[in-house]
Amino acid sequence: MALSCLTLTANPSSIICKFKASLPTAPHALDATYIRRAAHLADKSAGFTSPHPNFGCVIVSPSGKVAGEGYLYAQGTAAAEVQAVKAAGELCRGATAYLNMEPGDCHGDHSAVSALLQGGVKRVVVGMRHPLQHLRGNAVRALRNQGLHVDLLGEDLTSNLIEDAQKECLLVNAPLICRAALRVPFSVLKYAMTLDGKIAATTGHASWISCKQSRNLVFELRGRSDAVIVGGNTVRRDNPRLTARHGGGHMPMRIVMTQTLDLPEKANLWDMSEVSTIVVTQRGARRSFQKLLASKGVEVVEFDILNAREVMEYFHDRGYLSILWECGGTLAASAISSGVIHKVYAFVAPKIIGGKNAPSPVGDLGMVEMSQALNLIDVCYEQVGPDMLISGFLQPLPDMVPVIPSPDETFVADPTVSPYDSRIIFFYKTWDPYGAFSNFSPHPIQMPDENGDYVTWMSVEHYYQAHKFIGVDDPLAQDCVEMIKSAKSPEEAARIGRSMQKQKPYLV
Secondary structure: OOOOOOOOOOOHHHOOOOOOOOOOOOHHHHHHHHHHHHHHHHHOOOOOOOOOOOOEEEEEOOOOOEEEEEEOOOOOOOOHHHHHHHHHHHHHOOOEEEEOOOOOOOOOOOOHHHHHHHHOOOEEEEOOOOOOOOOOOHHHHHHHHOOOEEEEOOOOOOOHHHHHHHHHHHHHOHHHHHHHHHOOOEEEEEEEEEOOOOOOOOOOOOOOOOOHHHHHHHHHHHHOOOEEEEEHHHHHHHOOOOOOOOOOOOOOEEEEEEOOOOOOOOOHHHOOOOOOEEEEEEOOOOHHHHHHHHHOOOEEEEEOOOOHHHHHHHHHHOOOOEEEEOOOHHHHHHHHHOOOOOEEEEEEEOOOOOOOOOOOOOOOOOOOOHHHOOOOEEEEEEEEOOEEEEEEEOOOOOOOOOOOOOHHHHHHHOOOOOOOOOOOOOOOOOOOOOOOOOOOOOOOEEEEOOOOOEEEEOOHHHHHHHOOOOOOOOHHHHHHHHHHHOOOOHHHHHHHHHHHHHHOHHHO
16 A cells, blocks of 8 residues: 655644645545545644544534634543534534544543534544554444444545545554554654765764754654664664654653663663663673663663564553664664564765765665665655655555455465355454454354353454463463453453463473
């Protein structure tokens, strides 16, 4: 799926939708235009609402004028729809509400759904369904049940305008979509390099490759992220602060990823006065230094096997939506090889530094032919002062709606499968092509236990993971079964089961 660009500016609040004097007159074109406006409003809250989505709402009166707007600008604030209805006042009666994404809250007097109902809105246009499966469709059904006319953009009609609006809705909530589908935070790799591909001189000196305008954009990128991650080399060489002090956003958590914990005792990242720091390292690394960091308030997290994938899965479990990687070439290559980098921002300065041993932004990926090179998707170019910002996706945003193959398509994929054999069920994750029903589908099942009594399991994955340990005469195995039973999602059940299997294989 190709994706359009949302342009970064030095001030996130200036990201607005600019309209020409004459709007499109076709109904679907008007719908697409106002949905894009709602998406731009929603983008103003990037970084402030995590782990919640970015919501925007535009209410257009029957006369065709914008009567009210709103966006979720921070955690715990009034819903975008509530703000827009309040701003529209009596003009809300009989109006059309444009939402970049289906609301998640359907219950209560102050929910998005109740606000639209109480305001007298007649029609609702939704840019995209909610990416979280347990919420998807709830608000649409609730509104339709109350007699409102609800349209899903592109459901009945497609055009270039509609596709562009849908893409902007996806982009505005890309972190939530990636988290929901891939079980890792949305990760962006950012670097600045000279025209000859160097991120520092041979001495390690790198201040400054990019211009001030580019550095201001980096502050904004940080402000839109839950955390910024660097490696040990960056800490030793640059002694960064990793704050968003000039970006107008919130302060992201700072993460240092280091195998050996070979870090200086004094560093700006150990200053907890503005924002906290987490150090992730190999289990057992420099215990005495871990105690020193703990005395400064730094959190240290140990991993049995330290790699980018494990670290990102860990921060997914902690609720992080988006991570900005500002690391050197070695860690960048590791992250790309692990498949956890989704987007790249490369600031290219019109400078040449040379140097045979000067570092480059990405280390060895094991590629030996140009045909193996990774191609960015939906590449954007933007001049920032004298620099050129090149951005693009390393992998497409996942499609949240599973595509069920026809019998003929199934036979082409696997000729051993008869297209007429109705007994076959494909099991895999619900967002994959064969995900009509899978281990990870959020549907409870009833299965007999050892006594023949039927027990309800939240999903097939809960049942599958628990039965690795059922029947094992060990309290630890029994505790694990109970933990899996009470897991709130199939993904959590899978993590508990896999982790125990890895740590205690004799229990399986």
